[in-house]
Each structure stands twice: as structure tokens, then as C-alpha cells.
Amino acid sequence: MALVFYAGHGVQVNGVNFLIPIDAAPQNERDLKHELVRLDDVIDDMASAKIKLIFFDPCRDNPFARSFSRGSARELAAPSEASGTLISFSTKHGNTAADGDGKNSPYTSALLAVLESQPQMEIEQMLRKVQQEVKRLTRGQQGPSRYGSLDGDFYFRPPEVEDSATLSRETVDKAISDAVAETVKKATERSDS
Incomplete structure (x- = not known):
């Protein structure tokens, strides 16, 4: 099993989703492939795992928007889906996610709350609970999305x-x-x- 959780800046350029490291300072679009991390590369690096879980909570506020006007967007593109991979985005592709007022975003807050209170819940059911809580916290302005699927049930802690x-x-x-x-x-x- 492989699991990735990412919360930070994310950007889409020409239909490709990138994670932005805190020390990235690309000067032009050519620098993206050298300084940013493609989400598809993260998924590819997990290929040997039977179960791949990705929790993706990027702030969609593109800090490079002025530098990269062509092909750049605040929203992220739908991720590529691979067998045995479940990707949970903090919001639907094409939308922006709230940062929240506290330490964590509404998505991360909801995810942590459900993991703590109900760790024996099957992951699809758990993600529905997260979705409901994010909608409640954002007054219906944000709804997480899931992409891909697993070949069976998955529990962080199996039911007793x-x-x-x-x-x-x-x-x-x-x-x-x-x-x-x-x-x-x-x-x-x-x-x-």
C-alpha cells in the first residue's frame, strides 16, 4: 500500500497538475518540469503498490499566475486514473478549494476528524462523510471529489x-x-x- 497526502500550492498548466514545493521559483513555463512536481509522476511512482491512496488538498491560488498567463489556471485538471488507485481531491476539478480560517483547510479538518472518530470505516464511506462535512463547513461552496477506485474494500483499521x-x-x-x-x-x- 502507498499513501500520499499533499496540502500546499497546486497549479494546472496546459492540463497538467503540478505540486509546488515551497522553495520553487520558476521564472518561466520551461522551468516547471525542473522545479515543480507533476501529480502524474507521483501516481506513477506508486505503481508497485496494490493499493494507492492520494489525498490532495492544494491551495489553488497560483503564485505564478502573472508569470505564466498562457495555459495556466487556478483550478486543477481531473487526474489520470490508474487501477487500484483512489484519489481524493479537496474539491471538484475546475473549482477552487478554501484554505479555511484555522490551522487546516476544511478538507483536511474533515479528513482528520473522520479518521480520528471512525478509523474502522471503509474508505469509500469515510470519504462520503468527509464530503458531507466539507460541504457543511463551507456552507455548500466546496465539495470534495473522488477519482479512480480500489479493487476491494479498504480500512485504515479493520473492523473488530x-x-x-x-x-x-x-x-x-x-x-x-x-x-x-x-x-x-x-x-x-x-x-x-
Whole structure:
């Protein structure tokens, strides 16, 4: 399993999403491939993992907007989707995400709250809860999006399951009880006839 969480500046240029390191200072669009990190490269680097989770909470405020007018946008493009990859964007592609008033953005705040309170929840259900909370926190102005899918269920902490020996014993006891009840019922029906 591989997991990436990113919160910081993100920008789209000519349909390509970039993560902006804090020390990046590109002077022109040619510098992007040397100083910024392509989101697709991050996804490619996770290729050997069966389960790939990406939580992407970029501030969409492009600090280079004046320098790169052609092909640059505040909004991010829809990410490429790979098998076994689940990408959660803090908002839909083409929209901008709120930074929030506190330490974390509404998306990160919601994600942390759900992870802390319900770590045994299946990830798709967890992300729906995050989406609902972000919508509540932003008064409906922002709605996270998911891209891709996993091949099965994923839990950060699997739900607690009773001991299999206890389950087997309970199953056997119930089967015996049901068989005895059925035998008594049939014997009673025969004696009544």
C-alpha cells in the first residue's frame, strides 16, 4: 500500500497538475518540469503498490499566475486514473478549494476528524462523510471529489471481528438448537395425530 497526502500550492498548466514545493521559483513555463512536481509522476511512482491512496488538498491560488498567463489556471485538471488507485481531491476539478480560517483547510479538518472518530470505516464511506462535512463547513461552496477506485474494500483499521473459534462455536450451538427444536416439533406433531 502507498499513501500520499499533499496540502500546499497546486497549479494546472496546459492540463497538467503540478505540486509546488515551497522553495520553487520558476521564472518561466520551461522551468516547471525542473522545479515543480507533476501529480502524474507521483501516481506513477506508486505503481508497485496494490493499493494507492492520494489525498490532495492544494491551495489553488497560483503564485505564478502573472508569470505564466498562457495555459495556466487556478483550478486543477481531473487526474489520470490508474487501477487500484483512489484519489481524493479537496474539491471538484475546475473549482477552487478554501484554505479555511484555522490551522487546516476544511478538507483536511474533515479528513482528520473522520479518521480520528471512525478509523474502522471503509474508505469509500469515510470519504462520503468527509464530503458531507466539507460541504457543511463551507456552507455548500466546496465539495470534495473522488477519482479512480480500489479493487476491494479498504480500512485504515479493520473492523473488530469476533474470534473465529467463538463464531464457530456459536454457529454449531445454533445449528444444534435448531435441529433439536425441529425434532421436538415433529415429535409433537406425530403424537397429536
